[in-house]
Amino acid sequence: MRGVIKGVLAEELENSLRMQKEYSGALKKLPKGCLAVRKIRGHEYYYLVKRINDKVKYIYKGKISEEEKKQYEEAKELRAKYRKLLSQVKKQIRFLRSSLRGKEAI
Amino acid sequence: MEKKQSELCLKILRRFHKAGILDDLILIGSWCIYFYKEYFSNISYIDQTTIRTRDIDFLIDKPAKLKHTVNIPELLKDLGFVTIFKGREGYLKLDHPDLMLEFLVPEKGKGTDKPVPLTKLGMNAVALRFLSLLTENIIKIKVEDFNISVPHPVNFALHKLIIFQRRLKEDKAAKDRNAAIEILRALITKGEAVTIKQVFNSMIPKWQKKVIKGLEEAKEKDILSMLIRK
Numbered sequence: 001m002r003g004v005i006k007g008v009l010a011e012e013l014e015n016s017l018r019m020q021k022e023y024s025g026a027l028k029k030l031p032k033g034c035l036a037v038r039k040i041r042g043h044e045y046y047y048l049v050k051r052i053n054d055k056v057k058y059i060y061k062g063k064i065s066e067e068e069k070k071q072y073e074e075a076k077e078l079r080a081k082y083r084k085l086l087s088q089v090k091k092q093i094r095f096l097r098s099s100l101r102g103k104e105a106i
Numbered sequence: 107m108e109k110k111q112s113e114l115c116l117k118i119l120r121r122f123h124k125a126g127i128l129d130d131l132i133l134i135g136s137w138c139i140y141f142y143k144e145y146f147s148n149i150s151y152i153d154q155t156t157i158r159t160r161d162i163d164f165l166i167d168k169p170a171k172l173k174h175t176v177n178i179p180e181l182l183k184d185l186g187f188v189t190i191f192k193g194r195e196g197y198l199k200l201d202h203p204d205l206m207l208e209f210l211v212p213e214k215g216k217g218t219d220k221p222v223p224l225t226k227l228g229m230n231a232v233a234l235r236f237l238s239l240l241t242e243n244i245i246k247i248k249v250e251d252f253n254i255s256v257p258h259p260v261n262f263a264l265h266k267l268i269i270f271q272r273r274l275k276e277d278k279a280a281k282d283r284n285a286a287i288e289i290l291r292a293l294i295t296k297g298e299a300v301t302i303k304q305v306f307n308s309m310i311p312k313w314q315k316k317v318i319k320g321l322e323e324a325k326e327k328d329i330l331s332m333l334i335r336k
Contacts, residue, residue, distance in 0.1 A: 003277065004277050004280050004281045004284070006277065007275060007276075007277025007278060007280075007281070008159055008277070008281065011159060011278075012159060012160065015159075015160060015201075015206065016203070018190070018201070019188075019201050019203060022188045022190055022201055023188065026188050077184070078183075078184075081184070081186045082186065082188075084186075085186045085202070085203050088203045089203045092203060
């Protein structure tokens with residue numbers, strides 16, 4: 001029988017591997033790009049800035065609703081959060097794998 | 107890791123309190139051991155933080171009687187929780203690198219493999235046997251400006267003694283068994299041997315037998331003789 005601590009660590013590794021998939025999936029589901037605003041003669045015009053084939057493109061959106069603006073803002077915040085958490089999960093995976101490498105039953 | 111976990115746990119509890127749903131929830135699982143620190147403040151009690159998993163489980167005794175409508179996945183979304191579907195039946199779970207949140211309900215009647223819908227919370231719950239033992243005797247523990255409901259440590263320990271025998275993984279069984287024994291010993295040190303006996307006597311004979319079997323397996327002769335003494 002492996003030790004209690006190793007058992008917990010193995011379970012946690014399984015969980016972290018699952019989370020890695022989940023956060024990668026959640027990032028893919030978020031709308032791509034973020035909004036950029038340009039003020040021309042007192043009017044605000046929006047552009048969607050996103051990377052297409054390694055090039056940053058500005059796609060004209062014009063005047064957009066507050067709701068759409070909010071959606072892009074939320075997506076931007078969530079993207080930053082998910083990226084941070086994904087990197088945390090990757091660190092956990094590295095740590096857990098190295099902890100489980102030893103042969104002692106702990 | 108532990109500090110981050112506790113901070114996130116408190117954030118969740120604060121939000122549940124603000125949304126008005128905390129009174130309907132009972133915190134169970136290994137997080138109880140963390141909050142029992144206050145209950146055992148007058149004796150030496152070591153909570154097993156080092157081997158606590160990321161699971162945080164909330165028990166709902168009467169899911170049909172939930173008062174408030176709160177979409178929990180939405181409530182916790184900005185903390186970075188993602189909703190996942192577990193297993194073929196589609197149990198909902200909220201995942202975060204520091205915590206994994208799940209809802210449970212006591213199993214009634216024959217039981218079911220299907221999740222129990224918690225429509226008011228935008229979640230579903232796993233129905234498990236023996237959980238009614240945890241709802242019978244609830245204590246309130248003060249956290250900041252609100253209270254959380256947790257099972258009385260006696261009920262928590264006796265429940266662990268029953269379920270460790272049902273665990274498929276040996277290491278998980280050992281973890282549950284050790285937690286149960288540690289809490290029972292702490293209760294005895296605190297002078298609550300009578301409460302242990304009272305709760306044990308109030309259990310149905312079938313469950314009493316399981317507790318006795320658990321103590322025999324754990325080779326805890328002292329606690330066992332205390333329980334079966336007339």
